Amino acid sequence: MMGSLLLPLLLAGAPVEAPLPPAAMEALAKAPPGTRIGLVVVDPEGGEIVALRPDERFVPASNTKLFTTAAAFATLNVATPDVSGGATVRLEGQGTPTVILAGHGDARLSSAPDCRVDCLAELATAVARRTRAVGDVVGDDTAFPDERWPKGMSWNNMSGAYGTGISALTLDDNVAxxxxxxxxxxxxxxxxxxGYYRIDNAATTGAAGGARTLSVERMPGSDLVRVTGSLALATAPVVLRLGVDDPAHRAAWRFAQLLRAAGVTVTGRITVRHRSLTDADDPVRRGGRPVAVVAPVPVLASLTPPPLAEDLRETNKTSQNLHAELLLRRLGPSGSVADGHAVVDTVLARAGVPRATYDFADGAGMSNYNRVTPRATVALLRWAETQPWGAAWLATFPVAATDGTLARRFVGTPLAGRLMAKTGTLNAANALAGTMIAASGRMLTFAAYANDMADDASATAAIDAALVAIAAAN
Structure with a gap:
């Protein structure tokens, strides 16, 4: 009875081509006031079981990663060691040479003390074997144009780990x-x-048992971090993760530390080389000043990261924004966002997804400019099922009540362990798309989007409950 009363309110003005089961309708009616919901669920033959606002465009948040990672599986060699992506080091000049640390899009380069694979320290050791003194240490990310943040991303996300700068030279996830x-x-x-950032410590220690109200703030372009709020006495230490504005500079700074630890004297500056976005033929810039282009000297040492397939799993399971953005740039020949999107367009055309059904400004989903329809996402999912790489791509999705960003969702429901889907959360946007095993044992493919929630309320509980109800009814 309650569902029938709420149906007109829930669906007011909404194109409905396949109705919801009453329990699913009731669940969606509990979404926050003002929420706009789009939901498509199809059976194994492609028949639509549910189609609510199927062709309206929604902000997909991190569902954007579905499109980026599908294009990576479709066009890149993801199964073999990542020979082309690893960092390299070169020495330029005689006497005390300049050290050039160059990145090529690898997302996994590490300077952690316990690093075992893809370790920056290996390159420092290679330099130490050749020379005991160097001049400048240069972070070179010219493999990609200088596009460190996507269009449409909120500026206040830039200081946090989720919005750190994007660079062909990436180290430790570009996080301090x-x-x-x-x-x-x-x-x-x-x-x-x-030591990379200056610290303004305005926080206090609270009484034992008090609330934790710690907050950290860094304005874009600034090296000053302000810590405020309170941390209760007898609380375990808290680690705060900060985004980096110039990842190539931080990588060079950290490399200089490792060089010194390896016994190499560093006499020069920490500086960078970027490539202009507007003209790929512009001279590279060292420290912001144009310099003449010279033929590169031979590589002294290079790293070969593990296969990209491992990183694709991490990207979707944990919704890793930086890694998704680097994948987008690796799709195209120039390393630009535009070239990456051109490849995504080509893949989606092969999948039969109409161009008018989506727009993407980034590869991860942090941009508020991104739009996609539920039907477009379902079309991609169903096409991917027919591709040789489809099963491997689906295996990168989080599993309900099991791992990744779904580890705490669907717990205790019939969909625990039986739903594999990519999540998405952004300001006034929630998303979930993938596959689920219905009560009948059939695999259903779905895309669910919620936008326009007031006060940034969450609609995930309503979406999850509706999917449980749809699975139960089918």
Whole structure:
């Protein structure tokens, strides 16, 4: 009875081509006021079981990664070691040479003390074997044009780990950390970083049992981090993760540290080489100043990361924004966002997805400019099922109540372990798309989007409950 009363309100003005089961309708009616919901569910033969606002365009949030990673599976060699993506080091000049640390799009380069694979320290050791003194240390990310943030991303996300700068030279996920440890009530906590950022510690240590209200702020382009709020006494240390504005600079800075640890004296500056977006033939810039293009000297040493397939799994399971953006840039010949999107367009045309049904400004979903229809996403999912790489792509999706961004969703429901889907969360946007095993044992393909929630409320509970109800009814 309740569902029938709410149906006109839920579906007001909404194209409905296949009706919802009453329980699913009731679930969606509990979404926050003002929520606009699009939902398409199809059976194994492609018949639409549910079609609510199927052709309206929604902000897909991290569902954008579905399109980027599908294009990567379709066009890149993801199964073999990533020979073309690894970082390299060169020495330029005589005497105390300039060190050029260059990135080629690898997302997994690490300087962690416990690093075992794809380790920056290996390149530092290679330099130490050749020379005991160097001049400048240059971070070179000219493999990609300088497009560090997507169009349409909120500026306030730039200082956090989810919105860190994107660069062909990526190290430690382009994130810096601060460790905050309580001291004595009323006193500032101890805040320790690695020296890359200056710290303004305006936080306090609260009484034992108090609330944690720590906050960190860094304005774009600034190297000053302000820590405010409170951390209760007897609380375990808290690690705060900070985005980086110029990843190539940070990588060069960290490489200089590792060079010194390997016994190499660094006498020069930490600087960078970027490539202009507007003209691929522009001279590269060192430290912001144009310099003449010279033939590159031979590579001294290089790293070969593991196969991209491993990174694709990480990208979708954990919804790793930076890794998705790097994948987008690796799709096209120039490393630009536009070239990457041209490849995505080509793949989607092969999948039969009409161009008018989507627009993407990035590869990860942080942009508010992204739009897609539920039918377009389902069309991609169903086409991918027919491709040689389809099963491997689907295996990168989080599994309900099991892992990744779905580890805590659908717990205790019949869809636990039986739904594989990519999540998405952004300001006033929730998304979930993938496959689920219905009560009948049939595999259903679906895309669910919720937009326009007031006060950034979440509609995930309503979406999850509706999918459980649809699975139960089929």
């Amino acid at each position: 950390t601060l460790t905050v440890t309580p001291t004595a009530p009323g006193a500032p906590p101890r805040v320790v970083g690695d």
